[in-house]
Amino acid sequence: MTSAAAVRLVAQRELALRLRTKWFLIGTLVIIAVMAGYVLLQMSVFGGEDRSKIGFAGQATGLSERVAAAASELEIDVETTTVVDLTAARADLSDGSLDAVVSGTPAELRVLVAEELNPRLRAVLTGLSQQEVLTAKLAQAGVPNPARVMAEANATRVEVTAIEPSGAEDEQRLAIGAIMVFLLFMSINAYGTLVAQGVVEEKASRVVEILLATIRPWQLLLGKIIGIGLVGLIQLVAIAGAGIALALAADVLTLSGVAVGTLVWGVIWYLLGFFLYAALFAGAGALVSRQEDAQSVLTPVTMVLVVGFLAGFNVMIADPDGTAARVLSLIPLMSPVLMPGRIAAGDVAVWESALAIGLTLAAITLVTYIGGRIYQNAVLHTGSRMKLTAALRG
Amino acid sequence: MALDVQHAGSRVRHAVEVTGLRKRYGDIVALDDVGFTVGPGELFGFVGSNGAGKTTAMRIMLGVLAADAGDVRFGGEPIDLETRARIGYMPEERGLYPKMTVRDQLVYLARLHGLATNDAHAAAENWIRRLGIADRRDDEIQKLSLGNQQRVQLAAALVHDPALLVLDEPFSGLDPVAVDVMSEVLKEKAAQGVPVVFSSHQLALVEGLCDRVGIIRDGAMVAVGSIDELTADATTRLRVDVDAAPGWADHIDGVRVAGSDGGATLLELARDTDEQAVLRAAMAAGRVTEFSRHRPTLPELFRNVVVEGNAQ
Structure with a gap:
């Protein structure tokens, strides 16, 4: 052998x-x-806090996609739904299956939450609302294509160069x-x-x-x-x-x-x-x-x-x-x-x-x-x- | 017996020759010029007291231990690794993997000795049946009784159809049935032309089984030969029953009175003493009712060469 x-x-x-x-x-x-x-633990500790479920009602429903897009840019994970019955939505807020209900007109958004609104989500919604108001004012001032102006403004980004890889x-x-x-x-x-x-x-x-x-x-x-x-x-x-x-x-x-x-x-x-x-x-x-x-x-x-x-x-x-x-x-x-x-x-x-x-x-x-x-x-x-x-x- | 049909015709018949083995452990001489030859088909019994050097000699034959001098040849060639794969070996210290099943163990050992997978399985099954352990084939070795472990150990030495068998104390720890099975198997292998070397303390068994015997004392071979040769070499003993006063044999040349047994006198004759002269002397002394030549048995021979040798 x-x-x-x-x-x-x-x-x-x-x-x-x-x-x-x-x-x-x-x-x-x-x-x-x-x-x-261990992985599951990591998910509930870190994943849970940035995940929000937002219900949209009435005219605000039209904003849902833009909210989701803006939120994801801030690394907030957002899930959107349409709310028809506000009473049922209140119940959902209390038991935690919804984090926020957005209603009202785009220029005048109203947010209903159980206790408090995630500050970053608040910034997203405020920003969108301000853009709506601005678009309307531009149109009133006679600017020919307010939507294009807004789009150009929105496309502006600061340029970031990292010396070291990010901490995360x-x-x-x-x-x-x-x-x-x-x-x-x-x-x-x-x-x-x-x-x-x-x-x-x-x-x-x-x-x-x-x-x-x-x-x-x-x-x-x-x-x-x-x-x-x-x-x-x-x-x-x-x-x-x-x-x-x-x-x-x-x-x-x-x-x-x-x-x-x-x-x-x-x-x-x-x-x-x-x-x-x-x-x-x-x-x-x-x-x-x-x-x-x-x-x-x-x-x-x-x-x-x-x-x-x-x-x-x-x-x-x-x-x-x-x-x-x-x-x-x-x-x-x-x-x-x-x-x-x-x-x-x-x-x-x-x-x-x-x-x-x-x-x-x-x-x-x-x-x-x-x-x-x-x-x-x-x-x-x-x-x-x-x-x-x-x-x-x- | 349908055993080993595939090999029986082609087996090369070789003798194993051990010459001039020497081995020292520090100041202790374990082997001193040990040599013997076992021909094809010969059963060779290796006897000696504990510590006389049997195990050392057998381990050297297997190449498990290196000798200081001397060599071991099989078929005229020094034993190398390839030859070793064709030796069936049962070490004094029994050993198998405790957690392996009987079948897996035998198949593994057969394959280590160079058998192809299918042949290894067939050979393992064959020996498992032959040695009566078929119902334990899927049990771990450690769950078997000591007697059954011994049977597996024998199967392990035989499973690769060896051309030479070297077994250290194969009969120790066996029940009478297993002793018979073991004797049968050894005779059968010898009949196929395999030289069989085994050591044992059971001298009666060796005497009944072996063609030739080697007696080792303190690392040196003191007697090698067939039982007939060895006993013929020994002093002739006579048993004579004669109606005469004790002392009738005291003055015969070359005769020593070794004792008495019942009414009979036991005589030891010096070499070349004519037993006819002793008979005439006995008849002259009285009526002779028994006159027989007494051949020493192997145990007596062993006692003579080993025990008396040690006493000197």
């Missing part, structure tokens, strides 16, 4: 076995449900980046731990001796890492994809390009980060022969990941392009979690990205050599926990 075939068989077993467990399905669904809840966009990008950082940390930690547990399981059950009578240690290890890594990748893409789709559908997220770009970078960095940490986790797992002993050897590896995540996350939230964030995101053990977050939230130069990838690849080579060596030397050792120095020497 070729090496590729052996690695593929091992990976297939890991993939099939782990995708079939109920915990994979339940875990993924729970995380997606939590995210859906920044906030979204930071949120996308933070969520990505968190997901990557979770995935690498959870699936790295699974690699270690898988190694310990094979040692504890002694099945590894039968396996290694047929295939080489590196084939077994590589197959295991690829198989478990793919399970993690499937979950990451499912969660992030569902999250982006939900947020876009609910209009909480408007930067679909940034979101998709972040996901692509997230996948790349997940692969780099997982391979970097998986070899460490596997080497640590190979040192012990029982699941009960696993925690003690895994803690140091997990600590590196957790400390990197916490430090990086805080630095990034504070300023994604600050010196601290830029430096930390270049350190190989931290890049996989931090860099994709910075790419989403900040302004990462191409050379920074390239340097981080290059350094991480170099680190993977080194760590895989060390982790693989520990694994090969320790995987058939049974009994008490093996000393790291002994495992390295072989």
Whole structure:
């Protein structure tokens, strides 16, 4: 059997076995449900306040389209209806199914509300009413085409040039980046731990001796890492994809390009980060022969990941392009979690990205050599926990 | 038996040769110049006390452990990874994936040994039926009784139709029915031309089953050969029942009185002593009612070479 075939068989077993467990399905669904809840919360907190339902009665009905257009320019979401029965409209106002009822003539608008009128909506209605009055006065003064004059006047806009992207966009990008950082940390930690547990399981059950009578240690290890890594990748893409789709559908997220770009970078960095940490986790797992002993050897590896995540996350939230964030995101053990977050939230130069990838690849080579060596030397050792120095020497 | 029809005709008959194996762990010598040969179709029993080096030797045969010196050849060629895929191995420390089902486990191991998917399924089903675990085929290994786990372990060693079997203590932990099944299977594989090497503490079983035996003591082979050869090499023992006062045999050349059993006297003859001379001496002493040559059994032989050897 070729090496590729052996690695593929091992990976297939890991993939099939782990995708079939109920915990994979339940875990993924729970995380997606939590995210859906978060999106819904965002909608009711931020979406609710700018959405108004306005009823138009009598002559005012003719203004409804212009009100909606003017409102949307101010980023107020307006839904218009026609009101026939004012008594029923009052009831609707009291129970909140209508926010305002506009009646009267265009020049003399009357607005009925439950308690108070949204100030921005008031400005819209006042503006329209003033335009009506102005149009009438222009006509009285003998101006030939008052409507055209008004149209020209209305078309006038101030020219705005932003030095930095708007704050709202920044906030979204930071949120996308933070969520990505968190997901990557979770995935690498959870699936790295699974690699270690898988190694310990094979040692504890002694099945590894039968396996290694047929295939080489590196084939077994590589197959295991690829198989478990793919399970993690499937979950990451499912969660992030569902999250982006939900947020876009609910209009909480408007930067679909940034979101998709972040996901692509997230996948790349997940692969780099997982391979970097998986070899460490596997080497640590190979040192012990029982699941009960696993925690003690895994803690140091997990600590590196957790400390990197916490430090990086805080630095990034504070300023994604600050010196601290830029430096930390270049350190190989931290890049996989931090860099994709910075790419989403900040302004990462191409050379920074390239340097981080290059350094991480170099680190993977080194760590895989060390982790693989520990694994090969320790995987058939049974009994008490093996000393790291002994495992390295072989 | 319809087993292995697709391979039976084409099987290459090879011997496995182990020569000059040495292995040290620090100051402890685990193996010291261990060598033996098992021919095609031969059942070879590997016996020795705990810690004598059986498991170490078998792990080296499988390439799971590296020897300091010596080599293992199959069909004249050093055993490489490709050859290893054709060995059926049962390690001393049993092990299977606890959370995999019996069938998945066997199919996976068959495929790791190079069988195509369909062949792997057919072989797994075949051994599941043969070893009487058909109703447990979809259960996880961890839910099986120890005896049934042993059967799966045997199936795991056989599922890829190996050309060489190396089994470390295959009979330990088996109930009498399973011992019979195991013996049947080993004889059957040998009949197909497969060299079978197995270790055991159950010497009576080894004696009944094996063509040849190797006895290992403190990492060194102290005896290798067929049971007949080994017992022929040993001191000849006679059992003589004669109507005479004790001490009648005390002064015969080359004869030592080893004890008495009921009315009979047990004699040990030095090499090249003529038993006819002993018979004449007995007849001279009195009426001889029994005169028989006593061949040592394997357990006696083992006791002689191992226990007495250790005492020296």
